[in-house]
Amino acid sequence: MKKLLSQSTLLLSCALAMQSCSNDMSQQDPVVNQDASKIWPSLNIKVKQDPAVEQRVETILSGMTLEQKVAQTIQPEIRDISVEDMRRYGFGSFLNGGGAFPNNNKHAKAEDWITLAEDMYQASIDDSLDGSTIPTMWGTDAVHGHNNVIGATLFPHNIGLGAAHNPALIKKIAQATAQEVLATGIDWVFAPTVAVVRDDRWGRTYEGYSEDPEIVRDYAAAIVEGLQGDVGVDFMDQQHVISTTKHFLGDGGTENGDDQGNNLASEQELFDIHAQGYVGGLSAGTQTVMASFNSWHGIKNHGNKYLLTDVLKNQMGFDGLVVGDWNGHGQIKGCTNENCPQAMNAGLDIYMVPTDAWKPLMNNLIAQVKSGVIAQSRLDDAVRRILRVKVRAGLFDKPSPAHRQLAGNNEIIGSQAHREIARQAVRESLVLLKNKQHLLPLDPTQHFLIAGDGADNIGKQSGGWSITWQGTGNVNADFPGGSSIYDGIKQQVEQAGGSTELSVSGEYRQKPDVAIVVFGEDPYAEGNGDVDNLEYQRGNKKDLALLRQLKADGIKVVSIFISGRPMWVNPELNASDAFIAAWLPGTEGGAIADVIFNAAEQKPNYDFVGKLSFSWPNTPTQHANRFDPEYAPLLPYGFGLTYQDDNLLGDDLNETVQTAEGAQLSPMKLFSLTVQAPWELRINANQQTKAMTSSVVELPELSVKTTDYHVQEDALHIMWHKEAAVSLASNFPEDLRPYQEKNASISFDLKLNQLPSSPITLSMQCENGCSKLLDLNTQLTNVQVNQWQQISIPLACFSDVNFARVYSPFKLSSGAKTDITLSNIRIVPSEKSAETTHCPQ
Numbered sequence: 001m002k003k004l005l006s007q008s009t010l011l012l013s014c015a016l017a018m019q020s021c022s023n024d025m026s027q028q029d030p031v032v033n034q035d036a037s038k039i040w041p042s043l044n045i046k047v048k049q050d051p052a053v054e055q056r057v058e059t060i061l062s063g064m065t066l067e068q069k070v071a072q073t074i075q076p077e078i079r080d081i082s083v084e085d086m087r088r089y090g091f092g093s094f095l096n097g098g099g100a101f102p103n104n105n106k107h108a109k110a111e112d113w114i115t116l117a118e119d120m121y122q123a124s125i126d127d128s129l130d131g132s133t134i135p136t137m138w139g140t141d142a143v144h145g146h147n148n149v150i151g152a153t154l155f156p157h158n159i160g161l162g163a164a165h166n167p168a169l170i171k172k173i174a175q176a177t178a179q180e181v182l183a184t185g186i187d188w189v190f191a192p193t194v195a196v197v198r199d200d201r202w203g204r205t206y207e208g209y210s211e212d213p214e215i216v217r218d219y220a221a222a223i224v225e226g227l228q229g230d231v232g233v234d235f236m237d238q239q240h241v242i243s244t245t246k247h248f249l250g251d252g253g254t255e256n257g258d259d260q261g262n263n264l265a266s267e268q269e270l271f272d273i274h275a276q277g278y279v280g281g282l283s284a285g286t287q288t289v290m291a292s293f294n295s296w297h298g299i300k301n302h303g304n305k306y307l308l309t310d311v312l313k314n315q316m317g318f319d320g321l322v323v324g325d326w327n328g329h330g331q332i333k334g335c336t337n338e339n340c341p342q343a344m345n346a347g348l349d350i351y352m353v354p355t356d357a358w359k360p361l362m363n364n365l366i367a368q369v370k371s372g373v374i375a376q377s378r379l380d381d382a383v384r385r386i387l388r389v390k391v392r393a394g395l396f397d398k399p400s401p402a403h404r405q406l407a408g409n410n411e412i413i414g415s416q417a418h419r420e421i422a423r424q425a426v427r428e429s430l431v432l433l434k435n436k437q438h439l440l441p442l443d444p445t446q447h448f449l450i451a452g453d454g455a456d457n458i459g460k461q462s463g464g465w466s467i468t469w470q471g472t473g474n475v476n477a478d479f480p481g482g483s484s485i486y487d488g489i490k491q492q493v494e495q496a497g498g499s500t501e502l503s504v505s506g507e508y509r510q511k512p513d514v515a516i517v518v519f520g521e522d523p524y525a526e527g528n529g530d531v532d533n534l535e536y537q538r539g540n541k542k543d544l545a546l547l548r549q550l551k552a553d554g555i556k557v558v559s560i561f562i563s564g565r566p567m568w569v570n571p572e573l574n575a576s577d578a579f580i581a582a583w584l585p586g587t588e589g590g591a592i593a594d595v596i597f598n599a600a601e602q603k604p605n606y607d608f609v610g611k612l613s614f615s616w617p618n619t620p621t622q623h624a625n626r627f628d629p630e631y632a633p634l635l636p637y638g639f640g641l642t643y644q645d646d647n648l649l650g651d652d653l654n655e656t657v658q659t660a661e662g663a664q665l666s667p668m669k670l671f672s673l674t675v676q677a678p679w680e681l682r683i684n685a686n687q688q689t690k691a692m693t694s695s696v697v698e699l700p701e702l703s704v705k706t707t708d709y710h711v712q713e714d715a716l717h718i719m720w721h722k723e724a725a726v727s728l729a730s731n732f733p734e735d736l737r738p739y740q741e742k743n744a745s746i747s748f749d750l751k752l753n754q755l756p757s758s759p760i761t762l763s764m765q766c767e768n769g770c771s772k773l774l775d776l777n778t779q780l781t782n783v784q785v786n787q788w789q790q791i792s793i794p795l796a797c798f799s800d801v802n803f804a805r806v807y808s809p810f811k812l813s814s815g816a817k818t819d820i821t822l823s824n825i826r827i828v829p830s831e832k833s834a835e836t837t838h839c840p841q
Ligand code: BGC
Pocket: 096, 097, 098, 141, 190, 246, 325, 326, 526
């Protein structure tokens, strides 16, 4: 059984053993004694220390109390504090997370954002309760435009911008983003992400520009200058915001592409590959750096003094502030969200603490400075850095948020000028992978079928971090002013005298000359997008079926593939005459039509200029990166056809799913952070079955809500009021025989929130109604309420199940007064024989 301590036990043990908590790190840290100057350069940073600024900072610092200083280091989230909390404590900064809006209103207007910004600002400078008049600052994830705001221009995600390889364009995007952010009264943007992504299974692959440091370095400088302005010209004027270069360091290089995982790069690789965005971003004067969730050789970066203090601050010369990531400090060994002097001691300046943990954390920090666990000089250094950034950003001199130049300017949000920049970015990000017999550019006077679930779907084409955190739960009306890919095609074609027919499933009334099929990944963010191999639609190739159907009808097919990463699509490539990697274009999907159709005189206005900044895989398990010793991707880094080029890909790419030779069978994840394809979370209640598509479902029979276990929203809180079931099921049968042969068990983490008064049964469902029910209560008798425990049941216990055709490997049923939290559901192979199997009855 996995050993798990409750938060309060951890808190207590850390408090009792404070000394050993803080010493723990250095004993474990394999790199802490290195000499940073051997590998890391001292950078020539454009923003120089100005004696007048430093003097002002010292004057403010010298008048501050301990409580006021600690409050500067606390960054709570708008869903967890009120304006009155701000007045009472005077936090140095606050944030809104992905999908967090003023008044919890998704459709909040610029005025609503401004009102909250103004209220928080005024409360922060109101000294009636906390005695401080230091302005607070608001940080937001404007990672592809001001993406939490309805009507904002959403630019292509970074992966598409990498393909465009145009730093001047990137700078314009950053400037436009800064303006839209300023219209809502926000001071600070948590971008750019400069991860160099080495394993595309990572759910944040699309937040990276490239697998190679070259583009990342150039872009980091361009974005930082676009957001903050040019030093000596318009740095931090009222058209600019503070930038954050993130996530420091090595987030794109974790083992198996695991989000928040462990990076095993050598120190030299850490610099050569992963740190190049910091060389660009820090030199250009980025004022803040965000610590990363990941570990380096097992040590969480939030607690790594060598990286945060010795390398980043002392050696590279960064004099701005280091902000933590979403309770990332709580993941340091020996820490909790509420208690973590280790992070500040390692060099963290601001704790991002977006839950109600902010209050105990703040009180603990005050006590820890008093008792000397945190040196006064370290706290002063942190506050000095925060104040330095605020003075440089002009926060003490600019008018309050509601009275700044762009405040409340609804016209700037999603303005035509910004959309034009986004359209250019969309056009330049497209990479043409296949173009048989020069099918593209298309003659717009013909008849077109537009098919696929991405054709008229602005949410899908925008990906994660679009209005909501995961980018799910949106409809086209949530993107006013934007255009779907279909919108653009329809406009171009009709203008030229041609015609279109839109049908997601591909039926047509009039046989088209050409079908344009838009398909690809559904939105996701962070760990929810982690996959264990790169096969597209594993186990459920419905888009391939559509392409083949059209082909069988003798129709030429253009595929437009929406994705946050390169994927193994050999079968889909074979079934397409032309194939475009469109990445995640954002709200201006209509611009794709600018490129694929001829304008006047049989000539297009635009050609394809995008080139792969990620190698395209040859097998589902290939993780090829430019300059690898045995580099053999399907299409290499830098690939991208233009209209002059001849097609290279035939229709005969290998379609067999090759996984590495002799590879071990890896655990099959069913619910790991979130539901894993091809499985769906379904609710069976009142004789009806429904897929759960949002993070909350409330029915008379039961309620299901996502909740936090190890990371954000990686667990399901299920409460039964009546007889009902929750299952993980697929539309197609899955072959689980390889797992059965390896004596696998189905395993999950479970917490009983109260003792159940109804039996809980687990069953599996296979074809033709075969199923097997097991009563779990025998397993649960020793379980304590409110304690997580891992339950494993051998597949062999499901004796009547036909493992070749399983529709649902996990169905949990119960009745009234059952209240559990569930996480991490997977099928885990074992090397042991099945003889000792104990099964529930
Ligand atoms: C992400 C950051 C983001 C922060 C605030 C975290 O989970 O890793 O990139 O800035 O949340 O939303």
